[in-house]
Amino acid sequence: MTTFRDDTDTHPLLDYPGYKSTRLRHPKQPLIALPQRLTETTAPILGEDRLGALDHDLTRQHEGEPQGQRIIVHGHVKEDDGRPVPETLVEIWQANAGGRYRHRWDNWPSPVDPNFSGVGRCLTDKAGYFRFVTIRPGAYPWGNHANAWRPAHIHFSLFGRAFTQRLVTQMYFPDDPLFFQDPMYNAVADRDPKAAQRMISAFDYESTEEQWALAFRWDIVLRGEEATPTEEPHA
DSSP, X not given: OXXXXXXXXXXXXXXXXXXXXXXXXXXXXXXXXXXXXHHHHHOSOOOGGGSOXXXXXXXXXXXXXXXXXXXXXXXXXXXXXXXXXXXXEEEEEOOOTTSOOSSTTOOSSSOOOTTOOOEEEEEOOTTOEEEEEEEOOOOEEOTTSTTOEEOSEEEEEEEOSSTTOEEEEEEEOTTOTTGGGOHHHHHHHTTOHHHHHTTBOEEOGGGOBTTTBEEEEOOEEOSSTTOOOOSSOOO
């Protein structure tokens, strides 16, 4: 029989004192587990025909090239025992090289890049492998606390076989000087320092492409002792 460790302490608190927005966002009542019926488990079908040819390459989605350092972000999605998770939809979104999102509510004085939308997606292959080409995002200010800056990061969303099966997390870059004051990173680090390290990618020189792009490797483990922390409540 397969059993899983209770990994509640690995994941961040739903109401973390250092992250002001969680005061309004977190549930005020105990969570209720709802059964998944036929509708939730059979649709939508997240197949290859729903992916565009350039959805995985954020540097070629417009007529011109985006500004910034081109990078490759790749890795595997795994179960806790190392088994690959094939054909799962991986989506990413991020700020541009100047640290600005292409969003109407992001209006701090950093230029919008007309050649960078900051969103991409792909399906993992049979080995659970995913690969994106993108631009290294910049840090950006936000109003959480005095002189608050978010470290460079890329948001990841992973879907199972249905739209109700979704996990959301963030990937950071190694040696970022802003970890010390980032409440999202520290919400995990305060509970499990090793889990926080699992959100940080590794520079991958072997996968760097000459005169084209640097590479960073980041594996995502769905559950168990080596699980990647997510924004979803776990039990």
